[in-house]
Amino acid sequence: MPKKKVNVIQLKEMKQAGQKFHMVTAYDYPTAMLVDKSEVELILVGDSLGMTVLGYSNTVPVTMEEMLHHIKAVVRGAPNTFIVGDMPFGSYNESKEQAIRNATRIMKEGGADCVKLEGGQEVAEIVQAIVKAGIPVMGHIGLTPQTVSQLGGFKVQGKDAEGARKLIDDAKSLEQAGAFSVVVECVPTPISKLITEKVSIPTLGIGAGIECDAQVLVFHDMMGLFERFTPKFVKQYANLSPVIVDALNTWVKEVRAGEFPEEKHSFTFKAEGLDRLY
């Protein structure tokens, strides 16, 4: 039986019931179809696509048009999975109007079930405005890749009491602004545990230990499809890169040896007059 798409109310209920849930990235139709067949409840069409599938060195160059292109493909492939559409850098910080306009595009043109954006207290008013416009918002605190240069690199966040206090305040202000959940990235386990206890909305951890209400991973990291670097918090559940390279090389070998295509991969010509064509 196909799974049934979850909704934001059920996700909050799952937190209350202590039932963990899962979110994985997908950026295209075939991957979305695979995730849709699995028990994973949420897909994030993350701006990490800038690095994993578009080859940028970070997420900053990703545009609204690129996000919409990928969100639409994922939505077509995963009708039974809740789809989170990431708002790219520069698409929500100018004004509430700009944020509402772009969040609306992600829902209306992209077909996503909610939007996600990065930041804590500094984006609370923007989150509130998007929520007031009727769009569910997932927050994202801790290591926020879009502002990584401000953070001084890809580093664990909340490592001292002051930093940890800021993260707790960030999570609380997102909750107050109406966000229905929050991603917590690269944060020590005791701090993500505190955050999870102090807010009523579900926390989705990536590099934030076991105490969050849900876990997130990037598909290309967990499947061994992105070899540029692998963060410490990633567990590889499959190593597909060598499998794919081997398959490609076997094909090359068989074509060179005249072993592919075989008759079963070819079409016959049954009509008369083949000899006259020579």
Ligand code: KIV
């Ligand atoms: O863009 C993304 O994939 C993300 C995850 C790292 C949470 O924001």
